[in-house]
Ligand SMILES: CC1CCN(C(=N)N)CC1
């Protein structure tokens with residue numbers, strides 16, 4: 075079997091929301107497919123109504139196929155300080171034509187304000203490795219790990235786009251989704267993420283600089299977070315670029331378009347066009363833009379988030395064999 079599902083960018087491509095169906099009869103939710111985490115959790119009827127602002131909630135009592143996992147709980151804190159917690163059900167989960175009959179669905183009892191204020195986002199579907207699933211005492215499998223064995227091939231691909239729907243495909247590689255060659259790189263899943271090491275980068279049309287950059291392919295992070303040395307080398311090339319501590323990042327005049335940012339993936343390269351580095355207006359007054367490239371300070375590794383992924387066709391291979399990048403079609 076194979077499957078495909080469309081994923082839609084929110085404003086400024088801040089996150090991408092993808093429809094899933096949970097329970098019987100099916101309850102349709104829009105969730106954030108996140109390769110940087112490994113829990114499927116959803117807003118639920120177990121939450122206080124003051125934590126819900128517009129989201130659709132999962133009601134396990136309204137599903138004839140839900141089954142409480144007695145004694146199991148979960149709690150997650152994300153990179154941006156947001157958090158959520160709750161208890162666990164097994165229920166039917168469908169993505170496109172793919173169904174897992176007994177998927178662990180983590181029902182939220184509490185969510186932090188970042189999630190409450192994110193009114194279109196009904197939860198997260200982790201596509202990281204199950205080793206970092208947060209359910210206690212018994213960690214649960216991700217949707218991908220549960221479906222992998224029945225796919226034509228143990229893989230999924232990520233094709234996010236700027237300001238228009240993209241897709242997550244399961245079990246096949248769509249040749250129409252990319253042009254040119256595909257470059258493979260080994261995946262380091264030791265931390266539970268889709269980790270890899272880029273051999274270097276280039277700024278605009280400048281020479282390629284050999285500089286190992288170890289990071290993760292992360293659909294749940296909006297920006298491209300890189301080592302300080304790389305980030306300052308990039309912004310050095312933009313007249314008027316500066317670090318703005320109030321905004322917590324580099325800003326620069328929105329025009330002219332900044333230089334492209336190129337990073338290596340094994341023998342291949344991925345180009346982030348300059349107009350995608352101008353992530354969003356920083357202040358209307360003097361037409362500054364907030365950079366889509368910022369530092370990875372404090373994280374411990376770099377994060378190739380949506381800004382890096384939406385310009386390439388990313389294929390994440392389910393077994394511990396190389397995944398690879400290819401340029402977007
Ligand atoms: C290492 C961090 C990356 C961002 N996160 C995520 N996408 N869930 C949290 C973990």
Ligand SMILES: CC1CCN(C(=N)N)CC1
Nearest residue numbers: 108152156188189192294
């Ligand atoms: C990886 C997650 C980080 C937290 N999120 C949020 N604040 N809306 C969602 C994605």
